[in-house]
Amino acid sequence: MSKVLVVAEHDGSVLNPSVAKVVACAASIDSAEIEVVVLASNVGAIAQEAAQLEHVSRVLTIERPENDYAIAAVLAPQIVAMCSDYTHVFGPSSTYGKDVMPQVAALLGVNQVSDIMAVIDSHTFKRPVYAGSGLATVETPADSIVIGTVRIASYSSVAEGNSASIESVDVAVELPTHTRFIELKSGASDRPDLQTSAKVVAGGRALGSEDNFELIYKLADKLGAAVGASRAAVDAGYVPNEVQVGQTGKIIAPDLYIAIGISGAIQHLTGIKDAGTIVAINKDEEAPIFEVADIGLVADLFNAVPELTEALD
Amino acid sequence: MEKILVGLKRVVDYNVRVRVKNDGSGIETDGVKMSINPFDEIALEEALRIKERGEASEVIVISVGPSEAQQQLRTGLAMGADRAILVESATPVDPLSVARIFKTIIDRDGIDLVLLGKQAIDNDNSQTAQMLAAIWGRPQATFASQIDMQGDKARVTREVDVGLEVIEIDLPAVISVDLRLNEPRYVKLPDIMKAKKKPLDQVALDEFDIESAPAIKELTFEPPAERERGVMVNDVAGLVAALKDKGLA
Structure with missing residues (x-):
C-alpha cells in the first residue's frame, strides 16, 4: 500500500x-x-x-x-x-x-x-x-x-x-545558516490569483507599453479575471515577472483564457493548453495562437479591447 | 574568487518544433539542429561577466553527454570560457548522476561557484542544480535574475511565483539561472579560431567512481492532445455572442 x-x-x-x-x-x-x-x-x-x-x-x-x-x-x-x-x-x-x-x-x-x-x-x-x-x-x-x-x-x-x-513532529537535525532570506518584492494586487483564477486576460508585446497594459487590466476587472502576460511583454518591462505564462512562467488551466496581442510561441502555448476556452485577439491572422484558439478575432487590439470591455456587462 | 564551473547541456535547438516518433519510442532527433541549452548559455554569459569584472579568474565549462557535445563546449570556449571538460556517455545520464559527476570535479578542481541553467529544455526536469547543492552541502539560489558578487558572499534575486525574492548566500554555492539574468553574447569568428586551441579534456563516464542512481525509466512517448482549431468571428459583437453562447460572459 x-x-x-x-x-x-x-x-x-x-x-x-x-x-x-x-x-x-x-x-x-x-x-x-x-x-x-x-x-x-x-x-x-x-x-x-x-x-x-x-x-x-x-x-x-x-x-x-x-x-x-x-x-x-x-x-x-x-x-x-x-x-x-x-x-x-x-x-x-x-x-x-x-x-x-x-x-x-x-x-x-x-x-x-x-x-x-x-x-x-x-x-x-x-x-x-x-x-x-x-x-x-x-x-x-x-x-x-x-x-x-x-x-x-x-x-x-x-x-x-x-x-x-x-x-x-520533532526532527533533530542541524540546519545550515549559509543561506539567508533578505526580502520579497511582490507586485501583490487585489486582482484574482493567476494560478487559480477561472478567468485570465493576458497581454503580449503588441500592447507596446506599460501604460497600454491598462487596457488589459480594465478588461480583466470587468470579467473578474486574473492578469497574465507573454514572456515578451515581461521582458519588455510592461508587467512584472510573476504574471508570465508559459514554459518558464506559470502553467495555468482557467476556464477562459483571453490572449491579446500574443502571437503564441510554443513556449507560451505550453502554459495554457489545459485552458477550457481560449480566445485570441490579434492583428496578424497568421499568428500561431489562432491554431489553438476556440474563438479567434483578427483585429487591432487598440480598437477591439476597449470595445469588448464596453460590451460586457 | 578563483574558479567558476558552468554546465552546458547539448539539447535540441530552441527553435526546432520537436515531435514524438511514430512508434512512441522517443522524440525525433535525427538531423535536428542541436545547441547549448539556452538557460546554460545565460549561465555561461554570467560567469564570463563575473570574470571580466575581475571577480573570478577561471571559467570552466563542463558537459555530460555524447561525443558530439564537443561542439557545444567549443561554442562555450569561443564565448570566452578558459577550458572545457566533456564527460562522455553515449546514453542519457540522469540528473542525480550528473550532480555527482559535478561534485567529483568540484572536489578535484576546487570550484567556488557553479552556474547552471534552471532547467534543460529537453526533459524540463529542473533538478541538477538543487541536487548538486544538496549533496555538496552548500547554498543554492535557483531561478536567478540578478547576481551581485560580494566577496565571499553573493546576493541573488530569484524569480519566484509571487514576485522577486532576494537572498544572500555564502560561497561556494550553486546558482541556477533564469531567462532575464542577461542576454548572451554572439560568438565572433576570430573567437571560434582561438577556441580551437583551448584545452578540452575528454573523460569517459565510467572513469568516474560515482554511486549509480536508480534511473527513472522512460517507457513510452505520445504527442499531446491537439486542441482543435475553433471558430473565427468577424467583430467584437460576434466575440461577445460566442462567449455568451459558452456561458462565459
Whole structure:
C-alpha cells in the first residue's frame, strides 16, 4: 500500500491552493494513505487549513524559527529526517516545490519525477517533456521511495470539510545558516490569483507599453479575471515577472483564457493548453495562437479591447 | 574568487518544433539542429561577466553527454570560457548522476561557484542544480535574475511565483539561472579560431567512481492532445455572442 507525504507550500500564514491539487494527485494512487507536513515558524493556521482537505488522514507539523522563510537547504533535511515511513513524497511543481523537492530526492539518493500530470499506478506516471511537445510515461524503481512534483494545472482541488488530526513532529537535525532570506518584492494586487483564477486576460508585446497594459487590466476587472502576460511583454518591462505564462512562467488551466496581442510561441502555448476556452485577439491572422484558439478575432487590439470591455456587462 | 564551473547541456535547438516518433519510442532527433541549452548559455554569459569584472579568474565549462557535445563546449570556449571538460556517455545520464559527476570535479578542481541553467529544455526536469547543492552541502539560489558578487558572499534575486525574492548566500554555492539574468553574447569568428586551441579534456563516464542512481525509466512517448482549431468571428459583437453562447460572459 502507498503512503504519501505531501509537503505543504504556504507563505508563512496561509496554505497555498496548490496543496489541495497535490493531494488530489496523491489520491489518484490506488488506496493511498495521505499525510501532509507543514514546516513553518508558526504552523497553527496553516495546519488547520491542511487538516480540512479531503483524503488527508493526518497533518504533521515541524515548527521551528528556522522555517520562517522557505529555504531549500533548511527544509530538505527536515523532510528527509521524517519521511522514512512513506512510499512517496510529493510537492507542487511551483517555484517552492521545484526549489526544495530535488534536494529531498538527492539526499535520499534517488531521482525525481518532475511535473506529474497523471498517475498510471503507484510507480508509473505521465509527465510533459520538450515544453509539452511530448508526454512521457515514466516508471520509477519499485524498491525505492518516489519523490515527485505535481503539475498543478493537471488537477482539480480536493474538497474541504475534513478534520484530520494534527500532530507535531520533532526532527533533530542541524540546519545550515549559509543561506539567508533578505526580502520579497511582490507586485501583490487585489486582482484574482493567476494560478487559480477561472478567468485570465493576458497581454503580449503588441500592447507596446506599460501604460497600454491598462487596457488589459480594465478588461480583466470587468470579467473578474486574473492578469497574465507573454514572456515578451515581461521582458519588455510592461508587467512584472510573476504574471508570465508559459514554459518558464506559470502553467495555468482557467476556464477562459483571453490572449491579446500574443502571437503564441510554443513556449507560451505550453502554459495554457489545459485552458477550457481560449480566445485570441490579434492583428496578424497568421499568428500561431489562432491554431489553438476556440474563438479567434483578427483585429487591432487598440480598437477591439476597449470595445469588448464596453460590451460586457 | 578563483574558479567558476558552468554546465552546458547539448539539447535540441530552441527553435526546432520537436515531435514524438511514430512508434512512441522517443522524440525525433535525427538531423535536428542541436545547441547549448539556452538557460546554460545565460549561465555561461554570467560567469564570463563575473570574470571580466575581475571577480573570478577561471571559467570552466563542463558537459555530460555524447561525443558530439564537443561542439557545444567549443561554442562555450569561443564565448570566452578558459577550458572545457566533456564527460562522455553515449546514453542519457540522469540528473542525480550528473550532480555527482559535478561534485567529483568540484572536489578535484576546487570550484567556488557553479552556474547552471534552471532547467534543460529537453526533459524540463529542473533538478541538477538543487541536487548538486544538496549533496555538496552548500547554498543554492535557483531561478536567478540578478547576481551581485560580494566577496565571499553573493546576493541573488530569484524569480519566484509571487514576485522577486532576494537572498544572500555564502560561497561556494550553486546558482541556477533564469531567462532575464542577461542576454548572451554572439560568438565572433576570430573567437571560434582561438577556441580551437583551448584545452578540452575528454573523460569517459565510467572513469568516474560515482554511486549509480536508480534511473527513472522512460517507457513510452505520445504527442499531446491537439486542441482543435475553433471558430473565427468577424467583430467584437460576434466575440461577445460566442462567449455568451459558452456561458462565459
